[in-house]
Amino acid sequence: MLCSLRTRLIVASVLWTSGLLMLMHMLSMLVIHAFPAVRGRASYLAVFLGVVFMAAGFFAARRGLTPFHNLRQRLASVRAGDEARVQGAYPAEIHPLIEEMNGLLESREASIRRALATAGDLAHGLKTPLALLAQEAEHLRSEGHVESAETIAQQVEKMTRQVDYQLARARAASSGASGTARTLVADSAEGLIRALRKLHAGRTLSITVDLPPGLTARLQREDLDEILGNLLDNACTWAASTIRVSGVRSGQVLTILIDDDGPGLPPELRTAVLERGVRADEAAPGSGLGLAIVRDLAELYGGSIALEQSPQRGLRARLSLPVA
Amino acid sequence: MRVLIVEDETLIAGRLAKELAQAGYAVDTAADGAQADHLAYAGEYDVVLLDLGLPKVDGLTLLRRWRASGLRWPVLILTARGSWHEKVEGIDSGADDYVAKPFRVEEVLARVRALIRRTSGATSVELHSGALTLDVRTARVTLAGEPVKLTSFEFRILSYLLHHRDRVVPRIELIDHIYAQDFDRDSNTVEVFIARLRRKLGPACVETVRGLGYRIGAV
Numbered sequence: 171m172l173c174s175l176r177t178r179l180i181v182a183s184v185l186w187t188s189g190l191l192m193l194m195h196m197l198s199m200l201v202i203h204a205f206p207a208v209r210g211r212a213s214y215l216a217v218f219l220g221v222v223f224m225a226a227g228f229f230a231a232r233r234g235l236t237p238f239h240n241l242r243q244r245l246a247s248v249r250a251g252d253e254a255r256v257q258g259a260y261p262a263e264i265h266p267l268i269e270e271m272n273g274l275l276e277s278r279e280a281s282i283r284r285a286l287a288t289a290g291d292l293a294h295g296l297k298t299p300l301a302l303l304a305q306e307a308e309h310l311r312s313e314g315h316v317e318s319a320e321t322i323a324q325q326v327e328k329m330t331r332q333v334d335y336q337l338a339r340a341r342a343a344s345s346g347a348s349g350t351a352r353t354l355v356a357d358s359a360e361g362l363i364r365a366l367r368k369l370h371a372g373r374t375l376s377i378t379v380d381l382p383p384g385l386t387a388r389l390q391r392e393d394l395d396e397i398l399g400n401l402l403d404n405a406c407t408w409a410a411s412t413i414r415v416s417g418v419r420s421g422q423v424l425t426i427l428i429d430d431d432g433p434g435l436p437p438e439l440r441t442a443v444l445e446r447g448v449r450a451d452e453a454a455p456g457s458g459l460g461l462a463i464v465r466d467l468a469e470l471y472g473g474s475i476a477l478e479q480s481p482q483r484g485l486r487a488r489l490s491l492p493v494a
Numbered sequence: 495m496r497v498l499i500v501e502d503e504t505l506i507a508g509r510l511a512k513e514l515a516q517a518g519y520a521v522d523t524a525a526d527g528a529q530a531d532h533l534a535y536a537g538e539y540d541v542v543l544l545d546l547g548l549p550k551v552d553g554l555t556l557l558r559r560w561r562a563s564g565l566r567w568p569v570l571i572l573t574a575r576g577s578w579h580e581k582v583e584g585i586d587s588g589a590d591d592y593v594a595k596p597f598r599v600e601e602v603l604a605r606v607r608a609l610i611r612r613t614s615g616a617t618s619v620e621l622h623s624g625a626l627t628l629d630v631r632t633a634r635v636t637l638a639g640e641p642v643k644l645t646s647f648e649f650r651i652l653s654y655l656l657h658h659r660d661r662v663v664p665r666i667e668l669i670d671h672i673y674a675q676d677f678d679r680d681s682n683t684v685e686v687f688i689a690r691l692r693r694k695l696g697p698a699c700v701e702t703v704r705g706l707g708y709r710i711g712a713v
Contacts, residue, residue, distance in 0.1 A: 294547065297574030298503050301596035305509045308599055326596055334576070362578060365585040369592060372608055392579040399578025 175238075179231060237261055241268070248275065251351070251388065282344045293337040300326050300333075338463045342393050342470040351390040352494035355426065356381045358394045359415055362402055370406045377406075380416040385424055388494040393467050397475075400460035401428045401487045408432030409484060423473075424493050432484040440477040464489075495610060495653055496520040496538065496671045500530040500553065501545040501572065510543065513599045514606070518633045518649045522675045527551025534560055538670035539567045540613070540654075541606050546573040546584070554587050561588035568609040572597065607631065614657040621656040624712035626695060628656050642694055647672060647687045655700065655710040664707040 237260050247253045255272045304326045311319035356379070363377050387394055405413045409430035417426045435443065444465045461475075468475045473491040480486035497519045501507040504525060511521045522537060524530035527550040534542070534556075546553035557569060568590040573580070576594025584592050590612075591605050607630045611619070621628045625638040635642045635652065644652065650672040655663060665684060673679050688700050688708065701711040 294574040297576075297595040298506065301574075302503070302505050302509075304596040305506065305599060309509070330596055338577075361582040361586065365578075365582045365592075368585050368590060369581075371590075371612060392577065395579040395582060396577055399581065403578075 176235060179234075183227070183231070234261075237264055245271075286340060286344045289337060289340045293333045296329070296333050300330055335463060335466070338393075338396060339466060339470070341390070342467045351388060351393075352386050353389050353391045353394045355385045355387055355394070355398075355417055355424070356383070358391065358398055359402075362395060362399050363415075365399075366402055366406050369403075373406075374411065375406055375409060375413060376411060377402075377413045378415070380414070381426075382417060382419065385417050385419055386494040387424060388492040389471050393471070394491075397464050397467050397489065398426070398428075400464045401475075401489065404460065405430040405432075405485070405487070412482065414482065419493060422493050423490050426489040426491070428487040428489070429480040429482050430484040431480070431482040434479060434484045435477060437479075444475065444477065495540045495650060495657070496522070496674070497606065498530070498533055498537065498539045498542045499523045500527075500543065500548065500556070502526060502548050503545075510599065510602065513603065515646070517603055518646055518653060519606075520650060520672055520674045520677075525549075527553070527556055530556055531559070533675060534565060537675055538667065540671060541609050542567055542569045543572050543602070543606070544569050544589070546571060546575055546580075554584065557584075557587045557589060568613050570602070570605055570609060572602065604631075610657060616657060621653075621659070623656060623659060623699070623710045626699060628653060637695055644691075644694065645687075648691050648694070651684065651687050651700075652691060652695075652710075655708060659710045662703045662706045662709045668708060 240258055241256070241260065241264065244253065244256050244258055248256060255275060256268050260268055303322060307319045307322035307326065310322070359379055359381065363379065367375070367377070389397075402413070402415070405428050409432045412431050414429045415426065416429075417424060419425075443461050445462065465475050468489060468491065471492060473489065475490075476488045478486045478488055495518070497514050499507050499510050499514070499521060501510070501523070502525050507523045507525065511523050514521045519540075522533055522539075524533050527548040530544075530548070531551060544553050544557060548556070553571065553573070557571075560569075569588065570591045570593060571584045571589045572593050572595065573584070574595045581592045590609055593602055593605060607619070611617075611630065619630050621630065627636045628634070629636075630653075633649065633653075635644055635649065651668060654668060654671050668684055669679065672684075688702075691700055698711045701709045703709055
């Protein structure tokens, strides 16, 4: 019965008031017996003051409880990723609690960062031995052991994909957990296009970007880079000459379209290439994994990716992401 | 053509060096950042292969330092850190290409060729001078369709002159681009190789421009 704070406060104040009333009663009896003339006038004043005090007490108690309501709202926004820490002014009794809460959030973020760094080190630590194995396979192939070489090469590729995939997942899961991510889409796209122009320098590509200013996605920068990087790289690989990046915001969802004028993809392959481990073309290594990571990252953040026919005749990637 | 490999994993560096040497490049290797830095300022390279996770000085720091001090040769980053965020960072730091580990040696060779070609302004994978043809993919030289056997130094000289066919290459520059750092340069002079090239390909294949250097000639 005494489980809610409000009930406890009420019970406590009723008990307190009852005690006080008894004392006051005794006191007033003494006063009336000593000065009988005071009786009539004082009773009206007493009723009025009593009502005023009760009302004031009620509002004070109510105000006393509002910090909890605020706290709940702030915590909800921390959870939703709008704020990194519990903020606002609170009464002295609650303050240590808030500090503890923020300390907890901080240590949780630190341990996620550590776990992520460990995952990264593990992934990169595996890459060098894998590179050595891949070279060994090539060496075997050059000595005529084609079948063994092929098996090793395939397994190395599988392991590499697994490592990349799990690393991307770990990063996405951790940034989902820390929550406060926001990235300007144009920033990410510009950096990537700068890099892609160099990486595809052997080809003459025209890349146009049409993004509304201030378009911000609720994603970690690394993850938006990974998503857009894979999509843009695919577009650059397959485009005949033009790639177009455009974006639009509607409500809480932003949609980014990446169009190329390449050969496109037959409808039956458009969903298949987004599945893990499926490649549209064996001649373009890694493209399948790239798209699977794109899909996984987008979905981890509550977004989605679809492949369609582009008005430029090639492929259109339609990426939906939550707005920050 | 001379390549610097900066890689702390000796097995990878060794295998890459072997393959590049077979493809006709003079190769230097550095196993840590400090050594790489020393070689970078001491030598003339046509391409640098750079690992990022290096002992002493990390790869990106090196790269930024090189670019800030005006070193222009193309840099191909070879790294286990293959995310797009890291690629953008690498390219923005001054890299020209990026290959994530594990890689296929052929892919690295192809990218090295492409970088050299891009830097020299060549558009085709075949370089011509009269009846002389060099296919940079296979490192094969043919004269009027007939294959010609060249030693590695002869090949490097011919390849360098063909990649810079529109100008006279000073002797000292030629020397810088055909010998690895630890090679004893006195015992094999450029003149000897050029004389041999002229014997194999015809006297007009390399022109000596007195006081300036050498230029590829029409055979």
